[in-house]
Amino acid sequence: xxxxxxxxxxxxxxxxxxxxxxxxxxxxxxxxxxxxxxxxxxxxxxxxxxxxxxxxxxxxxxxxxxxxxxxxxxxxxxxxxxxxxxxxxxxxxxxxxxxxxxxxxxxxxxxxxxxxxxxxxxxxxxxxxxxxxxxxxxxxxxxxxxxxxxxxxxxxxxxxxxxxxxxxxxxxxxxxxxxxxxxxxxxxx
Amino acid sequence: xxxxxxxxxxxxxxxxxxxxxxxxxxxxxxxxxxxxxxxxxxxxxxxxxxxxxxxxxxxxxxxxxxxxxxxxxxxxxxxxxxxxxxxxxxxxxxxxxxxxxxxxxxxxxxxxxxxxxxxxxxxxxxxxxxxxxxxxxxxxxxxxxxxxxxxxxxxxxxxxxxxxxxxxxxxxxxxxxxxxxxxxxxxxxxxxxxxxxxxxxxxxxxxxxxxxxxxxxxxxxxxxxxxxxxxxxxxxxxxxxxxxxxxxxxxxxxxxxxxxxxxxxxxxxxxxxxxxxxxxxxxxxxxxxxxxxxxxxxxxxxxxxxxxxxxxxxxxxxxxxxxxxxxxxxxxxxxxxxxxxxxxxxxxxxxxxxxxxxxxxxxxxxxxxxxxxxxxxxxxxxxxxxxxxxxxxxxxxxxxxxxxxxxxxxxxxxxxxxxxxxxxxxxxxxxx
Ligand code: SF4
Ligand code: SF4
Numbered sequence: 001x002x003x004x005x006x007x008x009x010x011x012x013x014x015x016x017x018x019x020x021x022x023x024x025x026x027x028x029x030x031x032x033x034x035x036x037x038x039x040x041x042x043x044x045x046x047x048x049x050x051x052x053x054x055x056x057x058x059x060x061x062x063x064x065x066x067x068x069x070x071x072x073x074x075x076x077x078x079x080x081x082x083x084x085x086x087x088x089x090x091x092x093x094x095x096x097x098x099x100x101x102x103x104x105x106x107x108x109x110x111x112x113x114x115x116x117x118x119x120x121x122x123x124x125x126x127x128x129x130x131x132x133x134x135x136x137x138x139x140x141x142x143x144x145x146x147x148x149x150x151x152x153x154x155x156x157x158x159x160x161x162x163x164x165x166x167x168x169x170x171x172x173x174x175x176x177x178x179x180x181x182x183x184x185x186x187x188x189x
Numbered sequence: 190x191x192x193x194x195x196x197x198x199x200x201x202x203x204x205x206x207x208x209x210x211x212x213x214x215x216x217x218x219x220x221x222x223x224x225x226x227x228x229x230x231x232x233x234x235x236x237x238x239x240x241x242x243x244x245x246x247x248x249x250x251x252x253x254x255x256x257x258x259x260x261x262x263x264x265x266x267x268x269x270x271x272x273x274x275x276x277x278x279x280x281x282x283x284x285x286x287x288x289x290x291x292x293x294x295x296x297x298x299x300x301x302x303x304x305x306x307x308x309x310x311x312x313x314x315x316x317x318x319x320x321x322x323x324x325x326x327x328x329x330x331x332x333x334x335x336x337x338x339x340x341x342x343x344x345x346x347x348x349x350x351x352x353x354x355x356x357x358x359x360x361x362x363x364x365x366x367x368x369x370x371x372x373x374x375x376x377x378x379x380x381x382x383x384x385x386x387x388x389x390x391x392x393x394x395x396x397x398x399x400x401x402x403x404x405x406x407x408x409x410x411x412x413x414x415x416x417x418x419x420x421x422x423x424x425x426x427x428x429x430x431x432x433x434x435x436x437x438x439x440x441x442x443x444x445x446x447x448x449x450x451x452x453x454x455x456x457x458x459x460x461x462x463x464x465x466x467x468x469x470x471x472x473x474x475x476x477x478x479x480x481x482x483x484x485x486x487x488x489x490x491x492x493x494x495x496x497x498x499x500x501x502x503x504x505x506x507x508x509x510x511x512x513x514x515x516x517x518x519x520x521x522x523x524x525x526x527x528x529x530x531x532x533x534x535x536x537x538x539x540x541x542x543x544x545x546x547x548x549x550x551x552x553x554x555x556x557x558x559x560x561x562x563x564x565x566x567x568x569x570x571x572x573x574x575x576x577x578x579x580x581x582x583x584x585x586x587x588x589x590x591x592x593x594x595x596x597x598x599x600x601x602x603x604x605x606x607x608x609x610x611x612x613x614x615x616x617x618x619x620x621x
Contacts, residue, residue: 002604006550013271013549026273 041153044120045105047098049142050160056143057092061117064093068109068118076102077109096139100126116160122152215515216524220334245337249326256536257490258288263537264544271548298479303366306476310364315477315484318357321350322488325495330405332508332528344402347499348389351454354492355381358463358473361485365476373472376555377456377463383559384453384460387566391446394439394577395503404499408507422513433506438592439577444504446570448539451500453562455493458547465552497539501532505539508532564607572599 020026030038051059069077082094109118121144128134150157226244230237262277262285269276277284302311328343330336340346355378362374396402399410416428434440453460464472474485501507508528515525553561576595580588 002600009549010545013545016273017267017270017545017548020270020273027275028273029275031275031278 039122039124039152041155043122044107045124046100046103046121046126046137047107047109047118047142048121048144049096049117049139050119050146050149051143052146054145056140056145059145060092060143061115062093062096063091063115063117064096065114067112067114071108071112072103073106073108074102074104076100093139096142098137098142099135100137101131101135116164119149119153119156119160214520214523216333216522216527218527219332219529246327249337250323253323253326253491253494254487256494256533257487258292260490260494260537260540261288261291263541264547267541267544268548271545292483295483296480298482300479300481301476303476306366307364310360311476312481314357314361314364314473315481315488317360318354318488319484319491321353321357322491322495324350325492326498328404329495329498329532330408330502330507331532333522333524334405335508335529336405339403339405341401341403343404344392344396344407344499344503347404347495348385348392351492351496352381352385354454354488361477362473365473367476369469369471369475370473372469373463373465373475376465376469377473379555380453380456380460380462380558380562383562384450384566387446387562387570388450388454390567390570390574391443391450392499392503394443394574395434397574397577398434398581404502404507408502408509411506411509425513426511429506429509429512433504433509435504435506437580438589438596439573439580440504442569442573442596443577444500446566446573447500447504448497450562450566451493451496452543452546453558455496455543456489457493457543459550459552460558461552462555462558467552493540493543494536497536497543498532500539501535505535506531510534560607565603568603569600572596 016026050061051057052061053059064079064081066079069075069079076099078095078097078099079093080095082090082092084090105120107120110120126135146157146161149160223244227241230241230244233240265287266276266284277287280286280290302308325347327337328340328347330339358377358381359374362370362372362377365371395407399407401407401410411432411434413428413432416424419425419428435444452458456463462472464474469475474482477485508531510526510528510531512524512526512528512531514520514523573596576592580592583591
């Protein structure tokens with residue numbers, strides 16, 4: 001019989017129609033505000049700065065090396081080094097701005113950072129009432145705790161913590177070795 | 190003026206207490222009210238005349254515009270569910286007020302007329318398309334005695350008026366001064382003219398059987414009179430269902446043909462070539478925005494309603510339905526459930542099927558569309574015409590097997606022919 005294909009197709013769509021009322025799995029749409037946050041481990045948009053401990057400024061991992069500033073393709077990062085009272089440059093940024101309206105979320109800054117300081121955030125609710133100042137994220141806004149990092153990207157945060165610990169261990173080892181060398185050479189003098 | 194109004198209000202009270210108290214025939218309440226209002230308006234001179242005429246048309250426009258709004262919601266919801274989405278669910282409960290939001294959006298949009306467009310034609314097209322759309326509704330018997338114009342040549346008039354649609358569609362396409370619009374307009378002309386043929390030929394069988402083109406008469410003819418007037422409720426119920434023309438072999442064939450051609454006439458998927466959005470943007474609608482676009486949209490849906498209203502009237506028994514006479518009533522024509530309930534139920538079921546088809550079938554190619562009309566629908570419609578003629582003159586025990594056999598065989602043969610090289614030589618298309 002001709003025309004069976006049409007009936008078969010109609011059956012498929014009917015199944016989908018009624019199925020979407022019966023089984024929740026068919027409906028993949030998440031109704032946004034009330035449907036809850038469905039951010040996945042790997043989701044990313046704008047970078048943020050990680051700090052350890054409680055105090056954002058003291059625990060800041062960033063050393064103001066400005067590698068990310070140079071690497072950023074649309075050049076939306078602006079960094080100014082902090083200085084102490086005598087005018088000596090400190091190893092932390094006084095100003096760290098990211099223009100969220102320009103950032104394209106390419107994650108290059110994350111890749112170049114040698115200090116595990118800058119990571120991608122996954123907060124997408126960024127709307128503001130002001131197009132210019134509102135989207136200019138300053139240091140205070142960018143600094144977020146390691147706990148938060150663990151919350152949004154547990155795997156990345158753990159890996160980053162492990163690397164830092166490894167680095168710290170190596171540093172201690174090197175120091176111990178140097179101290180041992182020093183104490184070994186001293187008696188000869 | 191004050192006195193007239195006072196009298197009017199007093200009369201309402203009197204009439205209500207006299208007529209509605211008994212509730213002899215729930216089916217006819219609206220008709221009674223309208224009839225009484227009309228006699229009341231008769232004393233008011235010219236104003237009354239205008240009011241009486243408005244009374245016939247304004248509810249029609251209002252009700253069908255309401256149906257249009259509901260249908261857009263249903264369509265978006267239904268298509269959404271077919272594609273495993275929610276569909277609109279933000280404005281109001283279940284997104285029911287979405288059509289209003291759409292309407293407001295449409296009204297607020299800028300009305301853009303292309304610089305080199307034919308301004309008059311561009312303006313007139315959406316206005317003209319409303320005329321056949323709304324006029325078509327006038328001939329639909331929504332319930333017993335609820336019909337805006339019960340004229341003897343209603344069916345003829347309906348199809349004649351219906352072909353104006355192609356004029357305004359082409360007008361829109363030509364006046365827009367846009368290639369996509371023009372292509373859409375030309376497609377529309379070709380399609381509408383071709384599908385008119387099977388549309389009318391499949392409707393003619395009903396006229397042959399009933400012997401009248403008056404839609405009210407056609408609906409009345411779809412009752413088994415002796416059953417409806419009998420005393421058993423079950424018989425009354427069945428008498429208003431089994432008499433539908435669709436329950437006869439030629440009627441079923443005619444209904445299917447009419448429905449398929451109606452899809453094409455109303456520019457519904459899978460025959461929505463004139464506005465195929467993936468090929469020619471929106472066809473003749475490309476250059477329309479704002480309220481003019483909304484008018485086209487409205488006209489399209491009202492047109493669809495008119496045409497499936499005619500389908501319902503001709504084959505699905507119009508306002509007939511599983512209905513019984515109220516036990517307390519002595520009027521042999523009384524109905525418990527008003528007829529228009531059944532009518533709108535059927536319309537929405539057909540509309541639902543159209544939406545379902547839209548969610549299922551992909552769009553045809555233009556040569557497939559033409560071939561389908563001329564090589565498939567038209568021969569079947571003509572054969573159906575012959576079969577119906579024979580059926581009319583045969584005893585039922587001979588007519589039924591005969592017509593079923595002939596119709597099935599001819600369907601198979603037409604399909605076979607369409608697949609053979611004889612009719613369907615392989616064409617090669619070269620693209621410029
Ligand atoms: S994610 Fe890319 S664009 Fe954004 S700040 Fe980092 S390097 Fe620049
Ligand atoms: S975020 Fe990393 S790369 Fe950028 S300045 Fe700070 S330490 Fe250097």
